[in-house]
Amino acid sequence: MLFGKKKGVAGLDVGSSSVKVVELDGKLNNLSLVGLGYENLPDDTIVDGQIMEMNAVSEVIQNVCKDHQISANQVVTGVSGHSVIVKNIVLPPMSRDELEESIDWHAEEHIPYDLSDVSLDYHVTSQTNDATQVLIAACKRERIDALKQAVQLAGKQPVVIDIDTFALQNCYEINYQPDASQTVALLNIGASTMNVNIVQGVNSVFTRDITVGGSQFTDILQRNLGLSFQQAEAVKRGVVDPQSNMDEKSIEPLMNNVTEMVAMEIQKTFDFYRATTEDTGVQVQKILISGGGSKLAGLAEELSSKLELPVEVLDPFRQIKVDTRKFDPDYLSEIMPEMAVAVGLAVRGVEVR
Numbered sequence: 001m002l003f004g005k006k007k008g009v010a011g012l013d014v015g016s017s018s019v020k021v022v023e024l025d026g027k028l029n030n031l032s033l034v035g036l037g038y039e040n041l042p043d044d045t046i047v048d049g050q051i052m053e054m055n056a057v058s059e060v061i062q063n064v065c066k067d068h069q070i071s072a073n074q075v076v077t078g079v080s081g082h083s084v085i086v087k088n089i090v091l092p093p094m095s096r097d098e099l100e101e102s103i104d105w106h107a108e109e110h111i112p113y114d115l116s117d118v119s120l121d122y123h124v125t126s127q128t129n130d131a132t133q134v135l136i137a138a139c140k141r142e143r144i145d146a147l148k149q150a151v152q153l154a155g156k157q158p159v160v161i162d163i164d165t166f167a168l169q170n171c172y173e174i175n176y177q178p179d180a181s182q183t184v185a186l187l188n189i190g191a192s193t194m195n196v197n198i199v200q201g202v203n204s205v206f207t208r209d210i211t212v213g214g215s216q217f218t219d220i221l222q223r224n225l226g227l228s229f230q231q232a233e234a235v236k237r238g239v240v241d242p243q244s245n246m247d248e249k250s251i252e253p254l255m256n257n258v259t260e261m262v263a264m265e266i267q268k269t270f271d272f273y274r275a276t277t278e279d280t281g282v283q284v285q286k287i288l289i290s291g292g293g294s295k296l297a298g299l300a301e302e303l304s305s306k307l308e309l310p311v312e313v314l315d316p317f318r319q320i321k322v323d324t325r326k327f328d329p330d331y332l333s334e335i336m337p338e339m340a341v342a343v344g345l346a347v348r349g350v351e352v353r
């Protein structure tokens, strides 16, 4: 179709607890929301980042797209967790060709897996007379293959496999247009993984995926109070089941234990960042949180007081036009924290279409 509508590329975030999809239209500096969907995954369909129930996952992807009229057939999706390795490496000055030829050899020592088992990508971040700085990203190939398969089974075509932590950064950049004087820590607290990306202006200076998230709060309630997954989720979200005669006083200390642990993991990451960037490192000025796990009542305040930094909720639609006749503002603000990565993936979709 010669004058037909430009084909869209949606952002599809397959998390371990839910699938999110976002479709954007327009130019990068003038984006509008055209599609948005969210659906929970059955418990244990994705464990430790690994797809355990291929059909169940693809069915949810298919439903979330169908139910929310996502017209794009192509999607950008992402990976995260411990099978994803992202590193900034410094190499001697060299030409693009020399780099292309030697990248596997250079990357090998930074990747704890056999290179034949991973998919490797790289990007030159700076080139001077003394050094070539390269950002390398690698992911276990079986993870990528499984994700692609789930997407294809759902009738969609995966055109780019991105990395969640970069999608998070893309979402931040589009919406906040930071200048080089701003250093923020982006946190995406999911169900099983927390992505941390420290960004100076529009440059990522440190990333790490930590295996903590909202499901740890649910687990501890399940185990200590003898609850089912659904009951524990409800208790965690403050919707206490009046039928159950549970000891409400025991909830708070259990939750506090996990909050402490999450705050400590973030603190350790910031300390590590400071130690590895000793004199050049800039101080983190602010934390922007996202992810369903960040919705835990009081968590933002706790993190702010423990880490002595302002903590704000990242707004993934801050600079995106939203037609409130089509998208209910109350629903949008309720699921806003969960949508950050999907928005970032959709931004990438706009870039590649």
Ligand SMILES: Nc1ncnc2c1ncn2[C@@H]1O[C@H](COP(=O)(O)OP(=O)(O)OP(=O)(O)O)[C@@H](O)[C@H]1O
Pocket: 014, 015, 016, 017, 018, 019, 189, 190, 191, 192, 193, 194, 213, 214, 215, 218, 233, 236, 237, 290, 291, 292, 293, 294, 295, 296, 297, 337, 338
């Ligand atoms: N109101 C709430 N209060 C507390 N926790 C919440 C709330 N809403 C959602 N969560 C938690 O957020 C988590 C899901 O967040 P999210 O959708 O960002 O994760 P995910 O992308 O599926 O997982 P991951 O990225 O770790 O694979 C779950 O642990 C869920 O219990």
Ligand SMILES: [Mg+2]
Pocket: 013, 014, 015, 016, 190, 191, 291, 341
């Ligand atoms: Mg997630």
